[in-house]
Amino acid sequence: MAVVNLKSREIECKIVYYGPGRCGKTTNLEYIHRTYKKQVRGEMISIDTEGDRTLFFDFLPMGLGKIKGCDIKVQLYTVPGQVQYRSTRQLVLNGVDGLIFVADSLKVRREKNVESLKDLNGNLKKMGMNIFRVPLVLQYNKRDLENTAMPLMKVEQMERDLNRQLRVPSFPASAVNGQGVGATLTRCLKLTLKHLHKEFQWAKE
Amino acid sequence: MNGRVVLSGSLDFVGLAELLQQLGGSTSSGVLKLVSEYAECPGYIYLKNGDPVDAEYGSVTGMEAFNSFFGWQQAEFEFINEDVARQRVIKKGRMELILDGLRMVDEGQIPKVGPGDSGQGKSGTGNPELPVIRGPVVDYVYVVDEETFSDGREIVTQDKFGNWFWVILDGIVEVVRILPEGRAPIIRLTEGAYIGSIVSFLREGNVRSASIFAVGKVHLGVLESEMIAREYSTLSELFQSTLVSIDKRMRQITDVCARFVIDPSCMENKSPSGELVTGSGRDEDRVCQITTGEAFVFIRTKIGYIHLVTLGPGDIIGRIPFLNTAHEPYSAEVYASEEFTARSVDPGEVEREYDQLSGTFKHMIQNMTNAISVTTGRVFDLAKKAKRDRGS
Numbered sequence: 001m002a003v004v005n006l007k008s009r010e011i012e013c014k015i016v017y018y019g020p021g022r023c024g025k026t027t028n029l030e031y032i033h034r035t036y037k038k039q040v041r042g043e044m045i046s047i048d049t050e051g052d053r054t055l056f057f058d059f060l061p062m063g064l065g066k067i068k069g070c071d072i073k074v075q076l077y078t079v080p081g082q083v084q085y086r087s088t089r090q091l092v093l094n095g096v097d098g099l100i101f102v103a104d105s106l107k108v109r110r111e112k113n114v115e116s117l118k119d120l121n122g123n124l125k126k127m128g129m130n131i132f133r134v135p136l137v138l139q140y141n142k143r144d145l146e147n148t149a150m151p152l153m154k155v156e157q158m159e160r161d162l163n164r165q166l167r168v169p170s171f172p173a174s175a176v177n178g179q180g181v182g183a184t185l186t187r188c189l190k191l192t193l194k195h196l197h198k199e200f201q202w203a204k205e
Numbered sequence: 206m207n208g209r210v211v212l213s214g215s216l217d218f219v220g221l222a223e224l225l226q227q228l229g230g231s232t233s234s235g236v237l238k239l240v241s242e243y244a245e246c247p248g249y250i251y252l253k254n255g256d257p258v259d260a261e262y263g264s265v266t267g268m269e270a271f272n273s274f275f276g277w278q279q280a281e282f283e284f285i286n287e288d289v290a291r292q293r294v295i296k297k298g299r300m301e302l303i304l305d306g307l308r309m310v311d312e313g314q315i316p317k318v319g320p321g322d323s324g325q326g327k328s329g330t331g332n333p334e335l336p337v338i339r340g341p342v343v344d345y346v347y348v349v350d351e352e353t354f355s356d357g358r359e360i361v362t363q364d365k366f367g368n369w370f371w372v373i374l375d376g377i378v379e380v381v382r383i384l385p386e387g388r389a390p391i392i393r394l395t396e397g398a399y400i401g402s403i404v405s406f407l408r409e410g411n412v413r414s415a416s417i418f419a420v421g422k423v424h425l426g427v428l429e430s431e432m433i434a435r436e437y438s439t440l441s442e443l444f445q446s447t448l449v450s451i452d453k454r455m456r457q458i459t460d461v462c463a464r465f466v467i468d469p470s471c472m473e474n475k476s477p478s479g480e481l482v483t484g485s486g487r488d489e490d491r492v493c494q495i496t497t498g499e500a501f502v503f504i505r506t507k508i509g510y511i512h513l514v515t516l517g518p519g520d521i522i523g524r525i526p527f528l529n530t531a532h533e534p535y536s537a538e539v540y541a542s543e544e545f546t547a548r549s550v551d552p553g554e555v556e557r558e559y560d561q562l563s564g565t566f567k568h569m570i571q572n573m574t575n576a577i578s579v580t581t582g583r584v585f586d587l588a589k590k591a592k593r594d595r596g597s
Contacts, residue, residue, distance in 0.1 A: 003230065007231075007232070012230075021396070042298075043298070045298065045301040045304065047301070047304045047305050047308050049308050049311075049312075054304055054308070056300050056301075056304060080308075084311050084312070085307075085311040086311060087222075087275075087307040087310050087311050088304060088308055088311055091220070091222045091223070091303070091304075091307055094223065106345075108351060108374070108424070145345075150345065
């Protein structure tokens with residue numbers, strides 16, 4: 001749920017990167033933090049969670065306009081993939097406005113992707129949210145490994161595995177070199193704002 | 206306190222993390238008072254413009270007190286709006302404090318204060334009481350192949366030749382030292398941890414120092430040992446000796462731990478003799494390399510001194526910042542033999558070289574030092590248990 005801060009005339013919303021451990025959530029956020037410096041507000045907070053990292057920073061999207069004269073501030077988060085980080089995951093997901101599910105293109109991670117998406121579904125349910133309604137974008141990461149000997153899944157197969165029912169926008173990406181990172185985030189931001197307009201029944205500008 | 210209560214409620218309805226975010230968002234200044242029937246006294250968090258600046262729980266203050274409140278599950282809170290004159294003792298940002306606090310709760314570092322928690326301590330099968338070492342994110346650059354082992358399969362056999370390295374992609378393995386008297390399970394390794402010692406390729410026909418078994422289905426990545434050997438060969442002599450020395454510690458500690466696992470009665474106080482080189486906080490910045498003689502690493506446990514390791518010429522003593530073995534100068538003491546001489550080493554020099562290493566190489570080093578600190582921790586625990594058993 002977005003928070004309207006009347007003092008600073010800002011609407012704060014939260015976008016969370018979800019996905020199995022080591023899928024590249026952190027790499028996505030690090031790339032955004034590095035590349036869109038002007039839009040980043042404050043420092044990136046990095047918490048070392050076992051086998052993964054939890055990142056957080058504030059982001060001011062450009063070119064998306066204002067809502068009712070308020071600027072839009074986005075909090076970008078990653079969620080630690082490991083099961084044990086229950087409290088952290090709960091806090092991060094609580095009140096989420098938009099989600100980016102980062103799936104790993106490596107063949108060996110196929111099951112982990114599906115498990116993690118199911119886990120997301122379960123966690124959203126616990127908070128009374130519906131995965132079919134929340135603004136969601138999929139990203140098929142690590143496409144750069146296509147030119148190496150690492151066995152990768154085809155994008156079509158990943159679509160079948162993860163997006164057959166959801167039918168949400170999806171993007172192939174290579175977070176290490178930034179390919180697809182901006183496109184994924186922009187799409188999610190647009191979906192999120194559209195959703196907020198609808199949710200608060202604000203007149204479309 | 207001359208302010209007034211502007212907000213109150215229950216932490217089991219609004220968690221501390223949410224509450225702090227809320228107070229932060231409205232840049233509030235004042236005192237957050239927490240009262241729990243499970244805590245001896247109230248806790249206080251002082252906020253200035255929405256940021257926690259200090260905390261207090263009995264005689265405990267600052268970060269320590271602040272973090273402990275994340276473990277309070279059932280408590281009432283009151284926020285008193287007033288000007289806070291406290292010095293800023295807590296310097297981290299609000300969100301970092303919150304995320305870090307929750308991480309520590311999830312990792313079990315912060316004790317939960319409240320009615321019994323049923324979700325604790327559930328992990329795996331077999332010897333769940335063994336400590337588990339997890340590694341950082343796997344860097345696939347060095348992974349050349351993948352292998353799967355079924356439950357109970359022996360991945361590495363003690364005393365057999367071999368210098369392959371693996372990184373655990375999925376599942377748990379158990380490290381077992383086999384002695385004539387029996388099997389001694391030492392530690393468990395899981396995702397991101399490495400199998401195989403970083404200096405094993407130095408030894409012609411390396412002999413494995415322990416057996417490793419799969420606990421459930423285990424998925425391993427085979428590492429490109431050629432590349433690791435090549436990276437090792439570019440290191441300075443000092444850095445190479447440091448790694449060899451760490452490996453030596455690891456092997457000796459594993460032996461000591463294995464003996465105590467099999468026969469706790471052989472744990473006895475052996476007071477160290479000789480001159481104290483470093484330890485108990487003395488000479489804490491001293492790092493040196495032995496040139497002649499020997500040095501003995503001791504830890505002080507519940508049943509007295511235990512001799513863990515004997516080091517010789519070429520070995521490194523002291524604390525190198527990135528090598529967190531949890532030994533000297535704080536948790537172990539080092540004593541010198543009669544003809545002991547050593548030369549000083551600049552830890553900064555070693556650290557600079559470490560910074561240049563590849564991710565995988567760094568992770569393998571961290572893995573070794575983690576194993577040393579965890580195995581040492583096990584010796585401490587075994588001593589505590591032995592003391593308790595002897596007492597009863």
